[in-house]
Amino acid sequence: MQGLKAELLRGFWYMAMPGADVRPGKLSHVMVMGEPLVIGRAKDNSVFALRDICPHRAIPLHYGKFDGETIECCYHGWRFNQQGACVAIPSLREGQRADLSKITTPAFPCRERQGLIWVYFARDGEAPSGAEAEPPAMPIFADDVAPQLHCMLPFSCSTDHAAFGLMDPTHAAYVHTSWWFKRNARKLRPKEKQFEPAELGWKMVRHQIPPQNLAYKILGRNVSTEISYRLPGLRIEEVRGDRHQVVGLTAITPVTDEQTAVHQIFWLSPKWVAPFKPLMRHLMRVFLDQDRVVVQRQREGLMTSPKVMLINDADTQARWWMRVKDEWEAAARDKRPFVNPLKPMTLRWMS
Ligand code: FES
Ligand SMILES: [Fe+2]
Known part of the structure; x- marks a missing residue:
């Protein structure tokens, strides 16, 4: 039965961090599903996620510099684009060749929705599809x-x-x-x-919350709640009153x-x-x-x-x-x- 370890589910979007933590020109590090990730925000405000390990000598890429287009590794300055492909090796002299197309760090599907950054973990490198084509959307809010x-x-x-x-x-x-x-x-x-x-x-x-429940009074009258639980570990509570609404998400990543x-x-x-x-x-x-x-x-x-x-x-x-x-x-x-x-x-x- 359930011991110290759990089987990790693939084929899902996982909540990695709030979008506010990924500032333009900065790199953030997070470990998800045993995978070290570097998450960045490009000049056009889009977000991306790469394995946070330089394919040269394994230093985490988030220690490097990011100019909004490419990441420069902090050790020998190799540069990587937002798809994880190496685009420059500064040490190469004229005539010295390296096949840059073979040097990559894996990229993960990454999206920002309702202020949260979600990263997709495929089973076999497949693209997100079906019910998981997009990260989960919370109710009520745009x-x-x-x-x-x-x-x-x-x-x-x-x-x-x-x-x-x-x-x-x-x-x-x-x-x-x-x-x-x-x-x-x-x-x-x-x-x-x-x-x-x-x-x-x-x-x-959905059921009514007793009117004596003070904390909910700010939402107005007729306050009701619905709580859903879904894979891969999301609890979504939707509380509606006649004046205000609240959505609570607990995400276990x-x-x-x-x-x-x-x-x-x-x-x-x-x-x-x-x-x-x-x-x-x-x-x-x-x-x-x-x-x-x-x-x-x-x-x-x-x-x-x-x-x-x-x-x-x-x-x-x-x-x-x-x-x-x-x-x-x-x-x-x-x-x-x-x-x-x-x-x-x-x-x-x-x-
Ligand atoms: S370890 Fe990244 S460039 Fe050498
Ligand atoms: Fe608890």
């Missing part, structure tokens, strides 16, 4: 609207355990307790929610098969939230850090390779995650389309 809040913490766990935490309805009473949140959390109450299959995963069907970057991102329609951003960012961080600490502790146990359990209905969604993931792999193996294996269901638990 393609050029960047999120107002972003927070990322590195988790010492595989994407499976990060995903389980994401869809775990019963840990909050024990993990997310603060004087300002769930102070009497141990008073568990019965919960019942409807779920149905959705694209590449499932969703908790594999750094390696046992390390995960957990991104928490919000798009908010109220324009007046700017002064509250530092406080909101702080609270997001506190919350996410509680999850980070718990998986860090869990790691101590997982190191002994124990058998672990998933129980109904609290862990049913964790089971669904494994089923949807298995189906994704089976469909690719059998060269057939993905068929969602889930059925509509009501889940009940105490939390």
